[in-house]
Amino acid sequence: xxxxRSDILSLVQTQLGEILEKSPSDIVEDATxxxxxxxxxxxxxxxxxxxxxxxxxxxxxxxxxxxxxDLTSVRLAVDYVAAKLQAA
Amino acid sequence: xxxxxxxxxxVTGARRAxxxxxxxxxxxxxxxxxGDPQGLEVVPCTEVIAMDDDxxxxxxxxxxxxxxxxxxxxxxxxxxxxxxxxNTGATMASALFRMGRxxxxxxxxxxxxxxxxxxxxxxxxxAGANTECTPEMxxxxxxxxxxxxxxxxxxxxxxxxxxANGEEPTKGSPAGKEAFKLLAALDGINFVGNVExxxxxxxxxxxxxxxxxxxxxxxxxxxGSLKFILKMLLEVIGTNEETRAAGDxxxxxxxxxxxxxxxxxxxxxxxxxxxxxxIISHGSxxxxxIMNALKQGAELADAGVVDTLRTTIRPDQAS
Numbered sequence: 001x002x003x004x005r006s007d008i009l010s011l012v013q014t015q016l017g018e019i020l021e022k023s024p025s026d027i028v029e030d031a032t033x034x035x036x037x038x039x040x041x042x043x044x045x046x047x048x049x050x051x052x053x054x055x056x057x058x059x060x061x062x063x064x065x066x067x068x069x070d071l072t073s074v075r076l077a078v079d080y081v082a083a084k085l086q087a088a
Numbered sequence: 089x090x091x092x093x094x095x096x097x098x099v100t101g102a103r104r105a106x107x108x109x110x111x112x113x114x115x116x117x118x119x120x121x122x123g124d125p126q127g128l129e130v131v132p133c134t135e136v137i138a139m140d141d142d143x144x145x146x147x148x149x150x151x152x153x154x155x156x157x158x159x160x161x162x163x164x165x166x167x168x169x170x171x172x173x174x175n176t177g178a179t180m181a182s183a184l185f186r187m188g189r190x191x192x193x194x195x196x197x198x199x200x201x202x203x204x205x206x207x208x209x210x211x212x213x214x215a216g217a218n219t220e221c222t223p224e225m226x227x228x229x230x231x232x233x234x235x236x237x238x239x240x241x242x243x244x245x246x247x248x249x250x251x252a253n254g255e256e257p258t259k260g261s262p263a264g265k266e267a268f269k270l271l272a273a274l275d276g277i278n279f280v281g282n283v284e285x286x287x288x289x290x291x292x293x294x295x296x297x298x299x300x301x302x303x304x305x306x307x308x309x310x311x312g313s314l315k316f317i318l319k320m321l322l323e324v325i326g327t328n329e330e331t332r333a334a335g336d337x338x339x340x341x342x343x344x345x346x347x348x349x350x351x352x353x354x355x356x357x358x359x360x361x362x363x364x365x366x367i368i369s370h371g372s373x374x375x376x377x378i379m380n381a382l383k384q385g386a387e388l389a390d391a392g393v394v395d396t397l398r399t400t401i402r403p404d405q406a407s
Contacts (some may be wrong), residue, residue, distance in 0.1 A: 044144040
C-alpha cells in the first residue's frame with residue numbers, strides 16, 4: 001500500500017471540506033461528523049468520493065454501508081480507511 | 089418510473105408531453121414494469137427504489153435503478169432534465185450524487201410554486217429537502233430561489249421574505265432570526281422581511297424562504313386544506329335541486345380556478361443547487377402532472393437555469 005495515514009487524513013479533509021464548503025484546516029481529526037454539520041447525505045457523498053479516489057490505489061476499494069454508522073468522527077474514518085487499504 | 093399511479097399515468101403523461109408539447113422523452117425503468125411504452129424509447133434498467141427505501145443507502149446499493157440511471161443521463165448530457173414521482177429523498181440523493189452540487193452550494197433545496205391569482209406563482213424554498221438548516225443555508229436558498237423566480241417567471245427583482253410566526257425581525261426560529269440579519273445586509277436580494285403562514289396563498293411576495301421541515305408541513309397543509317374546501321363545496325352544491333342548479337351556473341367559472349390551484353398544473357418542484365435539472369413530482373401525479381413536469385424541465389433547460397444558478401452562487405464562474 002502506497003497511501004500513508006497522513007495522505008488519507010489529507011484526502012478526507014479536502015473532500016469533506018469541499019462537500020461542507022469548509023476549509024480543509026477546519027476538518028480536524030478529533031471532530032465528529034455531527035460537530036462539522038455533516039448529515040447522512042454528506043457522509044455518503046464523502047464515501048463515494050473516497051471510493052473513487054482510492055480505487056486507483058486499491059482496485060475495487062469499497063466502504064461497507066454496514067460500517068458507516070460506526071464511523072462517527074474524522075479519526076475513526078481515517079483509521080477505518082487505512083485498515084481497509086492495509087488489508088487489501 | 090416511480091409514483092402511486094405508475095406506470096400507466098407516467099407513461100401516458102410522457103406520451104402527451106411528446107404529442108402536445110413536442111418534447112423528446114425517454115422512459116427509464118425495467119421494461120417488464122413499464123409495460124406498453126406507447127411508442128416511447130425505453131432506457132432499460134434492472135432495479136427500482138421503493139417509496140419506503142432509505143434514500144442514501146438505496147442509491148448506493150441500487151446502482152442500476154431507474155432513479156440513478158436517469159440522473160446519469162442528465163450528468164452525461166444525454167438528457168436535459170429528469171422527472172420523478174418516486175421516492176423524494178432517493179430522487180434528491182441520486183441527483184445529488186450523480187449530477188453533483190454547483191460550486192459553493194452547501195445543500196440543494198426544493199423550490200415549489202405556490203399559485204397566485206392573476207400573477208406569477210410565489211416560489212417557496214425549501215419545500216422538504218433539508219429538515220434542519222443553518223442561517224447560511226437559508227441565505228443560499230434565498231439567492232437561488234430569487235434567481236429561479238427571475239429566470240422562470242421573468243420577475244426582474246423578486247421580493248423575498250422569510251416564513252416566520254410574526255412579521256417582526258425578532259420572530260422566527262433561531263436560524264431564521266439569524267438569516268433575517270444576513271439577508272437584510274446582503275446586496276443583490278430584494279429582502280422585504282418576514283411573512284406568516286397566512287401569506288402563502290395568495291402571497292404578497294415572490295419568494296418565501298424556510299427550512300425544509302416547515303416548508304413541507306406548510307405545503308401539505310395547504311394541499312389538504314384546499315382539497316377539504318373543494319370537497320365541502322361539492323357536498324353543498326349537491327344538497328338539493330336548487331343548489332345543483334346553482335352549481336350548473338357556477339361550475340364553468342370555478343373550473344379554471346380549480347386548475348390554477350391544482351398541483352397538477354405545475355407538475356413538480358425543481359431541486360435548486362445541482363449541476364443539472366431534476367424535477368420532483370408529487371407521488372400521486374397523474375398524466376397531466378407528469379406532462380407539465382416534463383414541459384417545465386424542458387423550459388428550464390432552454391432558459392439556462394442551471395448556469396444562472398451557478399453564477400448566482402459564484403459570480404466568478406460567469407462565462
